[in-house]
Amino acid sequence: MPEIPKQPSVKRESVTRTLLVAFFVSLVCSSLVASAAVVLKPRQIANALLDVRKNILEVAGLLQPEGDVNELFAAVEPRVIDLETGAYLDDVDPEGFDPVQTRKDPKLSVVIPAELDIARIGRRSKRAVVYLVRDQGEITRIILPVSGYGLWSTLYGFLALEPDGNTVADIIFYSHGETAGIGDFLTKEPWRARWPGKRVYDDAGELRLEVSKGRVAADDPLAAYRVDGVSGATLTGNGVTNLIRYWLGDHGYGPFLKNIQGGGS
Numbered sequence: 001m002p003e004i005p006k007q008p009s010v011k012r013e014s015v016t017r018t019l020l021v022a023f024f025v026s027l028v029c030s031s032l033v034a035s036a037a038v039v040l041k042p043r044q045i046a047n048a049l050l051d052v053r054k055n056i057l058e059v060a061g062l063l064q065p066e067g068d069v070n071e072l073f074a075a076v077e078p079r080v081i082d083l084e085t086g087a088y089l090d091d092v093d094p095e096g097f098d099p100v101q102t103r104k105d106p107k108l109s110v111v112i113p114a115e116l117d118i119a120r121i122g123r124r125s126k127r128a129v130v131y132l133v134r135d136q137g138e139i140t141r142i143i144l145p146v147s148g149y150g151l152w153s154t155l156y157g158f159l160a161l162e163p164d165g166n167t168v169a170d171i172i173f174y175s176h177g178e179t180a181g182i183g184d185f186l187t188k189e190p191w192r193a194r195w196p197g198k199r200v201y202d203d204a205g206e207l208r209l210e211v212s213k214g215r216v217a218a219d220d221p222l223a224a225y226r227v228d229g230v231s232g233a234t235l236t237g238n239g240v241t242n243l244i245r246y247w248l249g250d251h252g253y254g255p256f257l258k259n260i261q262g263g264g265s
């Protein structure tokens, strides 16, 4: 019987070698990516904090283009509050308070009842950090973190109120996933400029502040509480109204603002 010629071993070896090389290359690459993620994590956290502080300084009216954000932030007083009572929790360090983590903890957060969940948040932390600016001990601005669903995404921002707790000083949205060129009007300066001076509650204490559908008519009796909406992007505007109404309502910062309006400091 004729002998069957053996397969040259070089071929099998080269397949094994190729697989081994591919394995080691991917091992080295994944180790590099993992180490980079670990090494860069503290820097990412620091940058995120810096960004938050910059936005707070901006609505506080304290941001200076050449200034050091962390130094300027020393003029801002972060305070942790209990949202249900509106009272300050002086034993809780605002530096260590992480609203994102707290919101996930069932012991430290509450489910928002469906009928109140107009901002479609689902649940919220029992506590929040508010930011105060003072001049000679007197509050000059109150800055409140706000969030809620727009059309496609959760919008995150800061609403600044005058010391009466009833007049808008400024608003900024620093994160959203609305459509570029349609729903992103909320980050544009001309729209932001329409907020200062708007009133939150009417004389009967009713929460009235909202974004209109389209422009607010000059003779609108509720013009003091209404901000121009953007035609073609009403749904994102509705999301802003809903988050404002939730966070300034009784389940949000309402009790805290009542304390301020009642002379609390």
Ligand SMILES: Cc1cc2nc3c(=O)[nH]c(=O)nc-3n(C[C@H](O)[C@H](O)[C@H](O)COP(=O)(O)O)c2cc1C
Residues within 6 Å of the ligand: 151, 152, 178, 179, 180, 182, 183, 184, 230, 231, 232, 233, 234, 235, 236, 237
């Ligand atoms: C691709 C696409 C993306 C859209 N993105 C947004 C958006 O981010 N925000 C928004 O309010 N409307 C957006 N719209 C428009 C809404 O579907 C809706 O028509 C609009 O908000 C209604 O506003 P109006 O009543 O002023 O016309 C988008 C529409 C399309 C087709």
